[in-house]
Amino acid sequence: MRWAVLEVEDLHVEFRTRDGVARVLNGVSYAVAAGETLAVLGESGSGKSVTAQAVMGILDTPPAFVTRGSVRFNGEELLTASPERRRAVRGSGVAMIFQDALSALNPVFTVGFQIEEQLRLRRGMSRKDARARAVELLDLVRIPSAAQRVREYPHQFSGGMRQRAMIAMALALDPEVLIADEPTTALDVTVQAQIMDLLREVQRERSMGLVLITHDLGVVAEVADRIAVMYAGRIVEQADAVSLFRSPGHPYTAALMRSLPRLDSSKHSALETIRGLPPSLLRIPPGCPFHPRCPRAEDVCAVDVPAFAPLGPGRGSACHFAEEVVRG
Ligand SMILES: Nc1ncnc2c1ncn2[C@@H]1O[C@H](COP(=O)(O)OP(=O)(O)OP(=O)(O)O)[C@@H](O)[C@H]1O
Numbered sequence: 001m002r003w004a005v006l007e008v009e010d011l012h013v014e015f016r017t018r019d020g021v022a023r024v025l026n027g028v029s030y031a032v033a034a035g036e037t038l039a040v041l042g043e044s045g046s047g048k049s050v051t052a053q054a055v056m057g058i059l060d061t062p063p064a065f066v067t068r069g070s071v072r073f074n075g076e077e078l079l080t081a082s083p084e085r086r087r088a089v090r091g092s093g094v095a096m097i098f099q100d101a102l103s104a105l106n107p108v109f110t111v112g113f114q115i116e117e118q119l120r121l122r123r124g125m126s127r128k129d130a131r132a133r134a135v136e137l138l139d140l141v142r143i144p145s146a147a148q149r150v151r152e153y154p155h156q157f158s159g160g161m162r163q164r165a166m167i168a169m170a171l172a173l174d175p176e177v178l179i180a181d182e183p184t185t186a187l188d189v190t191v192q193a194q195i196m197d198l199l200r201e202v203q204r205e206r207s208m209g210l211v212l213i214t215h216d217l218g219v220v221a222e223v224a225d226r227i228a229v230m231y232a233g234r235i236v237e238q239a240d241a242v243s244l245f246r247s248p249g250h251p252y253t254a255a256l257m258r259s260l261p262r263l264d265s266s267k268h269s270a271l272e273t274i275r276g277l278p279p280s281l282l283r284i285p286p287g288c289p290f291h292p293r294c295p296r297a298e299d300v301c302a303v304d305v306p307a308f309a310p311l312g313p314g315r316g317s318a319c320h321f322a323e324e325v326v327r328g
């Protein structure tokens with residue numbers, strides 16, 4: 001693999017709540033190299049956003065506690081870094097586009113001001129230069145009449161434009177890695193395609209690492225180099241995109257592939273739902289956390305936790321029967 005810009009290793013996060021301890025991340029490991037796209041897939045609640053928030057250092061403690069693991073940016077450990085150092089990396093080293101663009105933009109400031117503030121505070125730019133750069137960035141993300149729009153408030157932007165403004169804001173400090181958390185959900189299909197094209201173009205130009213959290217298999221098939229599949233706060237499978245689409249090496253991946261939409265597909269094959277529900281993170285089942293829902297489960301699955309083990313070059317799976325699953 002190429003040199004990893006961002007490495008997450010054995011990350012454990014728990015939320016200490018009134019109802020008990022929710023073990024939200026239970027050993028998440030992934031890495032992304034410059035210019036590479038890693039797609040993160042998994043059902044709602046599997047820990048995709050919490051992983052991203054832990055990487056960014058924006059989890060609230062309490063209730064969230066990082067109890068184990070490592071997050072490295074260009075080899076530098078961030079989890080034990082000073083708050084100043086973490087702030088310095090945030091935005092310029094690793095930036096994030098949030099799942100909910102509306103709540104991520106501040107309604108009381110103009111879109112331009114929110115971009116310019118970063119450039120003034122972090123890059124020491126003058127007001128005039130920051131304004132010029134903000135217009136350039138809005139232009140880059142194809143906001144029409146950027147010079148006028150820069151003075152408008154988030155509520156004056158359409159959903160698609162707000163999403164573009166978020167991307168402009170995330171790109172302002174030239175990050176080496178961008179984490180995009182469902183950057184196109186809630187947008188119509190045409191706008192989704194435009195936003196994805198835009199992200200890919202910017203990524204190629206800047207050789208930026210991209211961690212893309214999405215539910216859309218069409219997008220994944222088109223843009224991902226590698227895919228990490230999450231279940232109950234673990235990565236259960238990781239592989240290059242071609243292999244994973246061709247032959248999933250974990251029963252959960254196989255089930256997930258049959259349950260997610262492919263917006264690029266002309267075939268409208270009926271989507272299957274995965275039987276049962278994800279486990280409560282307050283009481284994760286013993287053994288393989290997927291066993292109560294797994295069509296291939298055997299007795300051992302309810303007892304022994306399957307380790308994440310290599311399954312061919314550059315891929316791995318956490319299933320006792322991965323070798324058989326991958327052969328179909
Ligand atoms: N502040 C919190 N207190 C308690 N539990 C939380 C808190 N924030 C998140 N969680 C729990 O952490 C788990 C993982 O949440 P996360 O947002 O990472 O899921 P996700 O994979 O991003 O799902 P989605 O696809 O719906 O965005 C969920 O079960 C959620 O309920």
Ligand code: SF4
Pocket residue numbers: 250251252288289290291292294295296297298301306318319320321322
């Ligand atoms: S370890 Fe067992 S329960 Fe878990 S995914 Fe594999 S076959 Fe299914």
Ligand SMILES: [Mg+2]
Pocket residue numbers: 048049050099181
């Ligand atoms: Mg999420």
